[in-house]
Amino acid sequence: MSTEENKATIRRFVAALEKHDLDAVWANFDQQCRFPVLTRFGINPTFENYRRFIVSFFEALPDVHHMIEEMVAEGEKVWVSYTIRGTHEGLLRNVPATHKLVSYSLIAMYRVANGKIVEADFLSDDVSLLRQLGAFPS
Numbered sequence: 001m002s003t004e005e006n007k008a009t010i011r012r013f014v015a016a017l018e019k020h021d022l023d024a025v026w027a028n029f030d031q032q033c034r035f036p037v038l039t040r041f042g043i044n045p046t047f048e049n050y051r052r053f054i055v056s057f058f059e060a061l062p063d064v065h066h067m068i069e070e071m072v073a074e075g076e077k078v079w080v081s082y083t084i085r086g087t088h089e090g091l092l093r094n095v096p097a098t099h100k101l102v103s104y105s106l107i108a109m110y111r112v113a114n115g116k117i118v119e120a121d122f123l124s125d126d127v128s129l130l131r132q133l134g135a136f137p138s
Contacts, residue, residue: 003073006112010071010078013110013117017066020058026051030116037122050120061086061102076113082106084124088133093126095135104129 009028016024031047038045038053058064064086072079085103088095104125111119130136 001076001112001115003075003078005115006076006078006110007071007073009112009115009117010080010110011068014066014068014080017064022051022054022058025054028117029120030113030118033117034119035121037120056091060088060090060092060097062089063087066106076111076118078110078112080108080110082108092133093130093135095130095133098133100132100134102129102132104132 013025013028016022016028029047029050033047033050035045035047035050035053038049041053043049043053061084064084067083067085069081069083071081082105083103084106085101088098088100088102090097105128106122106124108120108122110117110121127136131138
């Protein structure tokens with residue numbers, strides 16, 4: 001697949017995230033997808049655990065929006081710089097709901113094969129996020 005087709009796959013995934021349409025979100029992934037991001041949270045990086053992770057993320061930020069700032073593709077890999085915005089209404093990074101509006105950056109790397117995401121990894125600006133939640137000193 002071309003880099004433009006791979007970017008289109010990621011745009012479909014993000015559009016599903018924006019609609020909070022979890023069935024459409026899952027449809028973008030290969031069932032054997034790898035999720036290295038989960039290992040940083042001490043979670044076994046399986047598809048089922050990623051599903052649970054996303055559900056809890058939507059519970060924590062029920063009005064979350066993923067604004068794509070930049071997208072770059074090379075071969076099977078697509079990198080995306082996002083701004084994440086939402087209202088903190090549930091447990092997030094072990095912080096109970098503060099009802100505060102948060103905005104933070106996230107960089108994602110996806111690997112796409114045959115129109116499906118086969119690897120997904122993310123790094124977020126947790127220091128900025130935790131400061132906004134009052135859980136990290138300024």
